[in-house]
Amino acid sequence: MFTPPDTLEIYANYGQGFNLPGLNSGLFFTQTNLQLTKREQYELDFRASPFELVEFGSVFYLANTKNDAQRNPDTRRTENAGQTRRSGLETYVKFFPLKSLTVSSDYTYQEAKYRKNLNTVLERRRLANTPLDTFLTPKSPTSLP
Helix, strand or coil, X not given: CEXXXXXEEEEEEEXXXXXXXXXXXXXXXXXXXCCCEEEEEEEEEEEEEEECCEEEEEEEEEEEEEEEEEECCCCCCEEEEEEEEEEEEEEEEEEXXXXXXXXXXXXXXXXXXXXXXXXXXXXXXXXXXXXXXXXECCCCCECCC
């Protein structure tokens, strides 16, 4: 983490992790063909508070997944289908008009594509059911911890 002035933080993250595909339905234990889904992610973030009443920040990220799991429509079984890549930007702004009140808004843009897939038609295409962007603003201000 790098903090040139007290009102700015710049930091980078790297992480590796895994997921057990089908764990919530028990498929991981009943389908012996499933392997761990492995994830690797890089992030570059900043957070700024130029005034007491305002905070904003962004994170740029790149996430790669190996052994990504998906359901095969022909066999109806979950399979390790290939590799995916997600890259994007998440940004937010928070206002603190009162000591016990926070008003916030978030925006995310994400490119999510298959890098390799058992179904070669899907390679270099967007991941199904993954939105390109999302914008979130609460309907009414809420108090956050």
